Amino acid sequence: MNNRQLFLSHLAQTTDFPLLIEVEKAEGIYLFGPNGEQYIDLISGIGVSNVGHRHPKVLMAIQEQLDKYLHLMVYGEYVQTPQTLLAKALCDTLPSHLDNVYLVNSGSEAIEGALKLAKRYTNRRELISCVDAYHGSSHGALSVGGNEVFKRAYRPLLPGISHIYYGSFSDLEKITHQTAAVVIETIQGEAGIRVACPEYFQALRKRCDETGTLLILDEIQAGFGRTGRFWAFEHFEIIPDMVVCAKGMGGGMPIGAFIANKEVMGAFKNNPLLGHITTFGGHPVSAAASLATIKILQEEKLIDQVEVKAELFKSLLLHPKIKGFRNKGLMIAVEFESFDVLKPIIDRAIELGVITDWFLFCDDSMRIAPPLIISEDQIRAACSIILQAIDET
Incomplete structure (x- = not known):
């Protein structure tokens, strides 16, 4: 059996019509097939390869860490240099209020941790998210997702979830003293790139302050330079209580994080202790790759x-x-x-x-x-092909 047949026979499928692009190698903005095919990757593996595929400095960081150690212990027990340096580098990109990082493996996991932390810290149970929001596919992340088509087959989901319309000022009144957190994409991704005005985010911040509600910004797609700032919320002159990131964070390696201040994050330490646990979160190889990614974004x-x-x-x-x-x-x-x-x-x-x-x-x-490393000539070449595809269809 060839690779395609093995893929269809033994790998779980998510649709009846996968793309079935066979990739032998990737470099920069390109994917290469086994028979000489070359593709410009204009979606970065869905927002992941912000610094391109196999950036040399990411590969070097991975190799250096491979020569030291891999997994040692569940998260939060041993002092591991890749984790500590990454946490410091992340905090250095953020307002001083956001100074504590919990490392996980993916965006969905980061959302799950953030939701738990909001409930634990506030001792409230209501969560508010947006219509047409996407925060991941695990049960909690799906619960705060905003599209019923993707949710209905998996109900019952988490109780106590309400939805507001992204960008609607009047809906902010739904945030009350019973609301633990509002979780919102800074830029709505799966809704088709929807951008609220700065005044909306400032009003949202004000309403959360008035009600003691935590504001969680999902920057899983928008973070790590994608919007022209390191964090998308920098465009709107607000500071969240928590930031969630993943995707472009790892230079192609699996990693995610939710970031708050030390007081809020401390709620996980007692009643019960070990309030959130991950075995592989902050894997040293992924952490090393993420640290290299931050340096690439800044230095280049x-x-x-x-x-x-x-x-x-x-x-x-x-x-x-x-x-x-x-x-x-x-x-x-x-x-x-x-x-x-x-x-x-x-x-x-x-x-x-x-x-x-x-x-x-x-x-x-x-x-x-596209990967942020894409050149202007490569943009012209890609757009020329898109226009050709439009004409030919």
Whole structure:
């Protein structure tokens, strides 16, 4: 049996129509197939490869850590240099109020930890999230997700969940003294790149302060330079009580984190002790890769280049079939009339060597979220292929 047959026979499938792109190697913005195929990855493995595939400095950090040790002990017991240096580097990117990091393996796990911490610290049970939010697929993360299509088959989920509309000022009145936390994507991702105004986030912050509610910002897709700032909330002049990150954090390695202040995080230490446990969270190899990723973003000034590159995409992707363009930095949605129009374009672009996608809750829009290292010439080449795919379909 070849690899494709083995994939279909023995790996659990999530749809009846996987992409079935076979990858032999990846480098920079490119994926390479076994028969000489070359693809420009315009989605970064869904927001993961912010510094590109196999960045040399990430590989070096991984190799150096491989030569020292791998997993040693469950999280939080041993002093491990990759974890401590990463935690310090993360805190250095944040306002001083956010000074305590809990490392996990993924975005969903980070959301789960943040929700537990909010309940434990506030001794409240109500959680509020947004319509069309996506926070992950585990039970708690799914509970605060905002799309019933993905939830209904798995009910009952967590009780005490309410939803508000992202960007709606009037809905902020639903936040009360019974609300433990509001968890909200700083930039709504799977809803198709929706960006609320700064005044909304400032009003949200004010309402949470008035009610003693913790504000949790989900930056799993938007963080690590994707929007042109290290953290997307920097655009809105607010400070959250917790930040959740993953995806672009690891340079291609699995890692996530939720970050709060030391007082809030201390709620996990008593009644019960070990209030949150992870065996592999903050794995030393992933932590080393993440630390290298932060240094790459800063030293190579990739974040400073985001806005210029986003504007280049906007200027090039002009076509009668394109109905709109939404973005915050290199989180981009290109809108078409319908999914029936978009899907053949995505398929043809893949055949021509450019990988894009659509959004879970916005299937009329093309997802573009390239590695931040993409050059202007590579952007021109990718956009030329997308326009060709539009013309040919």
